[in-house]
Amino acid sequence: MTSANENGPIPGRTPAEGTVHTVNARGSTRGQLETDLEKFLASGGTIETVAQNVRSDPPRKPENNYGRGAI
Numbered sequence: 001m002t003s004a005n006e007n008g009p010i011p012g013r014t015p016a017e018g019t020v021h022t023v024n025a026r027g028s029t030r031g032q033l034e035t036d037l038e039k040f041l042a043s044g045g046t047i048e049t050v051a052q053n054v055r056s057d058p059p060r061k062p063e064n065n066y067g068r069g070a071i
Contacts, residue, residue, distance in 0.1 A: 041047075
């Protein structure tokens with residue numbers, strides 16, 4: 001069984017101009033990503049695993065703006 005991506009575009013969706021969504025096209029992107037990752041690690045870079053429940057923007061106190069705007 002093949003997926004919709006191997007047979008062409010997904011029905012009802014139009015790909016962005018100049019992009020190809022095939023397994024082979026994504027393979028070259030994955031290869032480039034792997035090469036870049038190896039260079040990053042070779043130059044002393046590290047990868048941190050972050051817990052799923054960590055947020056970069058902590059929750060804020062709700063603001064009450066009722067009646068503050070101009071009429």
